[in-house]
Amino acid sequence: MNQPDRLDLNVELQRLRTVQAHDPLPDWPTRARRLRTLEALVSQHRAEIAAAINADFGCRPCEETDLLEVFPSLSAIRHALRHGRRWMKPRRGMASLAFLPAGIEVRPQPLGVVGIIVPWNYPLFLAVGPLVDALAAGNRVMIKMSEYTPRFSQLFAELTARHFQADEVLVVNGDAAVAQAFAALPFDHLLFTGSTAVGHHVMRSAAAHLTPVTLELGGKSPAIIGPGARFEHAVERILIGKLINAGQTCIAPDYVLLPRADVTRFVAAAKAITARLYPDLANNRQYASIATDRHYHRLADLRDNAVNAGARSEKLSDLADRPEQRMLTPTLLLDTRDDMSIMQEEIFGPLLPLVPYDTLDQAIDYVKAHPHPLALYLFEQEQAHIDQVLAHTHAGGVTLNDTIYHIAQHRLPFGGVGPSGMGGYHGEAGFRTFSHMKPVFRQARLNGVRLFNPPYGKRFRQLLEILLRRG
Structure with a gap:
């Protein structure tokens, strides 16, 4: 799928949405399997990856690829494998004083299908890093690779198709027109890494569908x-x-x-x-x-x-x-x-x-x-x-x-912040970026909410004054 048109991209997105709807909350063993699949992809093909990036750059030392791309990719995967089960657990607590004995919880839920747009400068790590967080959060993922690293981008597409099931991760290659069409898809979340100038276009495209975006831009550091x-x-x-x-x-x-x-x-x-x-x-x-x-x-x-x-x-x-x-x-x-x-x-x-x-x-x-x-x-x-x-x-x-x-x-x-980007990821922060942290209020069987039902009489006004003073 090297040159898909916009219709093809929409069809692929809908296909992933459909399978996600059948399994909207993957269990931890499923998520861990996907993360281990990614770990195997990176570790088993390390030499091929370095060679492809070196060929794209003209000269990119394999030592730098290992240090700056392979190592952080594997480290991110292993961190998610160690902590992802805990990240998935609902966080429970007591409701506010006035609503006791009710309880509350925050329940992480996968967003659905996440889009990732990858730049050319660190094409492995800037694909794998957000992919780790999206998979740990239980999502399906579509990735648009950079046309400026054609050898690596093609290799990554082939490796992903070989290692992952077709309905888990889809890698898309193509030129700037494909990137524009990709950014305009109605993802459940879109992460873009690249220049501030292109970030404006990505955010404008995403706004048509109110797609939430994480922008990792740059600036003069x-x-x-x-x-x-x-x-x-x-x-x-x-x-x-x-x-x-x-x-x-x-x-x-x-x-x-x-x-x-x-x-x-x-x-x-x-x-x-x-x-x-x-x-x-x-x-x-x-x-x-x-x-x-x-x-x-x-x-x-x-x-x-x-x-x-x-x-x-x-x-x-x-x-x-x-x-x-x-x-x-x-x-x-x-x-x-x-x-x-x-x-x-x-x-x-x-x-x-x-x-x-x-x-x-x-x-x-x-x-x-x-x-x-x-x-x-x-x-x-x-x-x-x-x-x-x-x-x-x-x-x-x-x-x-x-x-x-x-x-x-x-x-x-x-x-980033302001012109250098919005939102963030990595580790638990990335898990939260690609999850809906669903708030749940659980009412107790015995409660006093009827005391605030109409008609509003003297007792209601007395209780309301207490709330206004102490709330």
């Missing part, structure tokens, strides 16, 4: 080096977050706010650390290429236009750009201005502007003056400074004294 930071450590961890997958990560540090006196120090440290992390970069197969020609040229233009407008570039390696292989030299940019495109667009590549500040308050004000980012990174040892930044900034998620790792915590929801 800042890294702040505080006055009390361990400086060399901060530079290293920022570069790790920036250079893995050649910066093609939605939560990669997009720019660095640092004390003005430390700019030259940062440049020197960054060059030394890059040489240590990626020795002989020109021949190093552990540094990823840019995934597409279009994206490569967009990045080169962002850098060159900034330099032509007055920014200074500091290459972190002797590697010369190799457009034919889509290898882009990691580069720091100094003396940028906010009117430059590189300071307005999410970079999504190995370019890193340095923005100096004189006081921490200035750094905080700079972050506040821009749209809320998907991630924020703070390097600081002084708790008062940490509290100050956390209290006065908004971001989808925060990592302190490191980068990236908040996304790997199953007990933390992952998502």
Whole structure:
């Protein structure tokens, strides 16, 4: 099913709805079987997956695929297998005081059929991560893979068809027109990971059916080096977050706010650390290429236009750009201005502007003056400074004294805020995203509700006054 038209997609959605209606509340053994099926798919075909992604990118080191996609996928599955049975259980309690001895409960119920739209930058993990949560919650799932990773997308469709029953998970491939049709389907929930610009179109399409959406977008995620930071450590961890997958990560540090006196120090440290992390970069197969020609040229233009407008570039390696292989030299940019495109667009590549500040308050004000980012990174040892930044900034998620790792915590929801997205998933938060947490009020056999029936007399008014005073 490589090029389905809209009618085909609607038919497939209805087919999954029909089978879900026959089993609307799958038991835990059924859900666990599906999760173990997914675990087998990932673990048994690990080498094929890495090879396909490497072929799509031109160069994507298998070590990065294992670390950044296979490991978090398997970890998410195993976390759900350990805790999913507990997540399914109704949560019971007592009703409000005025309604005792009644009881209440919240009963998780699968939404039905969930749609997932997968981006190209981490095509395995960003398919498997939400799929884990949707399956743990008892849903059937349709997945639209990215057309920019054609080899992996086709492989994932074949593996899914081989491992899963046809009425459990359906993978769809196709071009942008198929993606548009997919986003317009009346799913019970739709999760999209991608750019803010495309997120607008997805949400507009979903609105036609009032389809609830989770949007995992992006934005310009800042890294702040505080006055009390361990400086060399901060530079290293920022570069790790920036250079893995050649910066093609939605939560990669997009720019660095640092004390003005430390700019030259940062440049020197960054060059030394890059040489240590990626020795002989020109021949190093552990540094990823840019995934597409279009994206490569967009990045080169962002850098060159900034330099032509007055920014200074500091290459972190002797590697010369190799457009034919889509290898882009990691580069720091100094003396940028906010009117430059590189300071307005999410970079999504190995370019890193340095923005100096004189006081921490200035750094905080700079972050506040821009749209809320998907991630924020703070390097600081002084708790008062940490509290100050956390209290006065908004971001989808925060990592302190490191980068990236908040996304790997199953007990933390992952998502954006405002322009960087809405909603969240991962672990129990994802289970709840793909469930209707149905509220149930259970009236006791012996109760006093008749005391509030009409006609409203003196006794009613006396009881009502008590409620109004104590309610």
